[in-house]
Amino acid sequence: MPLPRRNDPSTIFRNLDWPTVAIYLIMVFAGMVSIYAASYDFDNASMLSAAEFSGKQLRWIGLSFGLGLVLLLVDARMYETYAYPIYICIVILLAVTPFLAEDTKGSYSWIKFGPMSLQPAEFAKFATALALAKLFSSYHFDLNSRWTNYVKALAIIFIPIVLILLQNETGSALVFLSLFFVLYREGMSGLVLFAALFAVVIFVVAIKYTQTFILGIPTGEFIVFIMIMTVMTGMAAIYSRRLETGRNLVFWFAGAGLVEYILTLCGVPVPGLPVSIGLIVIACVYIAFEAIKYHRPKLFITVGTAIAAIVFLFSVNFAFGKLQPHQRLRIEVALGIVEDLRNAGYNVNQSKIAIGSGGFLGKGFLNGTQTKLKYVPEQHTDFIFCTIGEEEGFVGTMIVTLLFIGLILRVIAIGERQPTTFGRVYAYCVASYFIFHFCINIGMVIGLCPVIGIPLPFFSYGGSSLWGFTILLFILLKIDAARKSVLAY
Amino acid sequence: MRKNYNLEKRKYIIGGFVVLIALIYLVRLFDLQLADEKYKQSADSNAFLKKTVYPSRGLIYDRNGELVVFNQPAYDVMLIPRDVQPFDTLDFCATLNITPENLQKRFADMKDKRLNPGYSSYTPQRLIAQLSAQDYGRLQEKLYRFPGFFIQKRILRQYKHPTAANVLGNIREVSRDDIERDDYYAPGDYTGDLGIEKSYEPYLRGVKGVEILIRDARGRIQGRYEDGARDIEPISGRDLRLSLDIKLQQYAESLMVGKRGAVVAIEPATGEILCMVSMPNYDPTLLVGRQRGQNYKKLVQDDSWPLFDRALMGAYPPGSTFKPTQGLIFLQEGIIDLHTTYPCSHGYISGGLRVGCHAHGSPLPLKPALQTSCNAFFCWGFKAMIDRRSKYGTSAKAFEIWKNHLVSMGYGYRLGVDLPGESRGFIPNAKFYDKFYKEGRWSANTIISVAIGQGEILATPLQIANLSATIANRGHFITPHVVKAIQDTVMPEEMTRLRYPSVESHYYADVAEGMRMAVTGGTCRRAAIPGIEVCGKTGTAQNPHGKDHSAFMGFAPYQEPKIAVAVYVENGGWGATFGVPIGSLVMEKYLTGTIAPERKYMEEQMLNTSIYYAPAKKK
Secondary structure, X not given: OOOOOOOOHHHHHHHOOHHHHHHHHHHHHHHHHHHHHHHOOOOOOOOOOOOOHHHHHHHHHHHHHHHHHHHHHOOHHHHHHOHHHHHHHHHHHHHHHHHHOOOEOOEOOOEEEOOEEEOHHHHHHHHHHHHHHHHHHOOOOOOOOOHHHHHHHHHHHHHXXXXXXXXXXXXXXXXXXXXXXXXXXXXXXXXXXHHHHHHHHHHHHHHHOOOOXXXXXXXXXXXXXXXXXXXXXXXXXXXXXXXXXXXXHHHHXXXXXXXXXXHHHOOOOOOHHHHHHHHHHHHHHHHHHHHHHOOOOOHHHHHHHHHHHHHXXXXXXXXXXXXXXXXXXXXXXXXXXXXXXXXXHHHHHHHHHHHHOOOOOOOOOOOOXXXXXXXXXXXXXXXXXXXXXXXXXXXXXXXXXXXXXXXXXXXXXXXXXXXXXHHHHHHHHHHHHHHHHHHHHHHHHOOOOOOOOOOOOOOOXXXXXXXXXXXXXXXXXXXXXXXXXXXXX | OOOOHHHXXXXXXXXXXXXXXXXXXXXXHHHHHHHOXXXXXXXXXXXXXXXXXXXXXXXXXXXXXXXXXXXXEEEEEEEOHHHOOOOOHHHHHHHHOOOHHHHHHHXXXXXXXXXXXOOOOOOOEEEEEEEOHHHHHXXXXXXXXXXXXXXXXXXXXXXXXXXXXXXXXXXXXXXXXXXXXXXXXXXXXXXXXXXXXXXXXXXXXXXXXXXXXXXXXXXXXXEEHHHHOOOEOOEOOOOEEEOOOHXXXXXXXXXXXXXXXXXXEEEOOOOEEEEEEEEOOOOHHHHOHHHHHHHHHHHHHOOOOOOOOHHHHOXXXXXXXXXXXXXXXXXXXXXXXXXXXXXXXXXXXXXXXXXXXXXXXXXXXXXXXXXXXXXXXXXXXHHXXXXXXXXXOOHHHHHHXXXXXXXXXXXXXXXXXXXXXXXXXXXXXHHHHHHHHOOOOOOHHHHHHHHXXXXXOEEOHHHHHHHHHHHHOXXXXXXXXXXXXXXXXXXXXXXXXXXXXXXXXHHHHHHHHHHHHHHHHOOOHHHOEOOEOOEEXXXXXXXXXXXXXXXXXXXXXXXXOOXXXXXXXXXXXXXXXXXXXXHHHHHHHHHHOOOOHHHXXXXXXXXXXXXXXXXXXXX
């Protein structure tokens, strides 16, 4: 059977993943319309007028299409071949950016190219994805085979993070942490993600509930202790493969809790802190004993987790006190501890009002009073979701959410059907970026996450962001389209 | 091709995570957009333009119903920056008599977020405050040429007479502090400053109204919301009726021209203040309108302190006007009776100490001592009380009892007059001397000058007038106050309650008789008014910084007194020089409406005499 010609345009378009392209087109144009609505200034200027953000965005969109087309026409093998050189170029660009950039609201991340400004951080996304994919696709690479492999992967991820942090663009830097999803998919222990999630939960709970007290310790800490006990019980039951271990722990913790409760009812003061730690320590000793007795070394992970969690709990309050006041305030506002409607909480409150006032069907295109009257800042960029919420209502926000879910799941599906590790890892990188942007941007606009200024892909105004995501997506589409011509090796 | 199917399962974990987050977000969106009404209401408040409608401030009448303070309209030039189109600035400046540079500065100030934190190009902003009626008239005719501009009516004060500024006070724009302290205020509001404008601000200000206008999605005003059904009408402030007799106030001010000091007259039966003069005074009109800031600064910098209300903020040595309190305390404590006599050999001589006195009969009992204002009598009495260890144990204990009597008479603490800034005066306590002279190391002679209202003792003219009113009432007083009635409001209980000092009432009759004798044949003979039995007590307060202060307190008529008065003239010399004539003229004017022909010379003298005060040394 003759091999299909690798780079024949007709082949490419036949093999192109059209659903993804369709989602892309819908998002890009919906974004432009939203930008028009968000920046609509009662002046009745045309949506396509070059003076409007929407008109400018249209030009960026046009250029994106050209860019996408070019990327589709490049030989797919080029991406793999030049992955490292591209990555190195971008890293150098990131390194020099602070010296070339002007101060834009405290960040040094924009470089002027004639009439337009570009943000190299947006282009670091695809470069890092290519480099990571290249690393994983190297011969006999297995993440878990040696620890130096972790070092290599983490180096690829953390070099751009550090360089972007130096530009004072915390939000864009944090995006790269999402690549841990890729590491997970490629074999990193789920415990890492679990630990990260557990840490976040402990952090939030411990900081949020400090006003009330149970057994003499803050409610937050009390809840964390209960969570640690629950997690210990679950992990011990799984790792020991003996239900009895779990059952014993349940009896131990529940029994002790019952005794504490009765004692409190009788008016005997129970010192919560030493008792809770004592209970956990005794449980740890028991688990360690089981681990030795039944030869289940994994049980020690449970012990480690419990100890780490307690240490983490106590360092949280300490570390929280060390944060910059404005950072602490942002976190406190996001957790709902502080209601600061004038400063840090202003944006979030106004965006919640804008979205909330949209109702089911919204106020109608260009009829949003909230966004129109400039109550919501940054509404054409990071807070674009507000405009959609206000003017198109729940229907609009639901459709946008579903579009993102569709895109992310589609990209994951594309990744899983790749015959090469390179394609798969790259696809997961793309999916990870989208997951992060989607979760953080929308979460921030609806007041569930701290305000981290990152754009909503394809919707937010801005050429760099649009180009960055377009490159990211179209390289994937090209690799995918070419997959059938790749020899499985 | 290498595939690890165990790892491939992880796509479900990652996909599931995304779907879970999306579900949480959808629930949150459902809650925000469909379940929770709160956000819809907040959005409403933003889509409407709420325009403040300012209420009319309460009017102020004097005790006879004469209008004293009323409102005049003023006009703020407002604009909504978004609606302003290019306009003929020269024409605009010419109309309002300002320079283009000035206009430019006003625009810059308006847009400066530091000066005007509430700036938004969609809400009304104030460009120029308080246009005069003439400027307003000219601008009104041309307003159509300046789209985006409009005029907001405000209220300024106007005063019928250039008098009583210290009592009336004035209004000013609220400060940031005011806004933080009281939710009622918004930037640009006015609030009372000084005088009753300040102390009765909650009654005078009324309640602001709101006019709700709708904005369309283009930000333009579309008209009134529900035809004004939801508008809130402003409620006018309450009118006040002063206890002040504005004619008497003017007359007393005219007598005080050229002098520094205070005159306070009280109706004893009610505690109502009939006049309250602080000199030098100023025209309250100075603090109205756009020139307020400049004038206020001038008044603050004036070294004669016109803004300082000497009648209730000034703490002076009361001098001999203090002697009646001593007589009362000695009688109450049983130190003396009406027949107890003390010697006076041109003064009080005890333990190497000498307090001078003038020539009069000796020895003498209380009433003649009041009549002649004998220093020695009160020093001996004071010594007898403070050093009576057999009764009190120690001087300190005796002194505490002495002090408590004075406090009950209204000295040493604020009387509670309904005006801001009242001073406490000063009555030392035993601890004060314990600290100063070391415990147990002081006795009556150490501090003898307090017996004659000198030394550490300080009192406000208001407290002295209140003593006079208490004696006139023969043993009780009502907290002095300047407001007689508030429209639609019952006066607070403190302004009607009788307050009884700790000295029994019948002793007051004896002191009153002594004061009567002072007028018939003592130090206050010039206070005598034909046909009216006047009682009085002079005071000549030694002043370490210069010439003695001249003081007088008195009341009339002797039976059923209608007016009690205190006069304090800084550096006026003898009490009889300024205090007595001014005090008696005020009483005469109030009681008879005129001045008897034989006393006209005295009136002329007071009207035309000035005291030279050396300019204050710059520090």
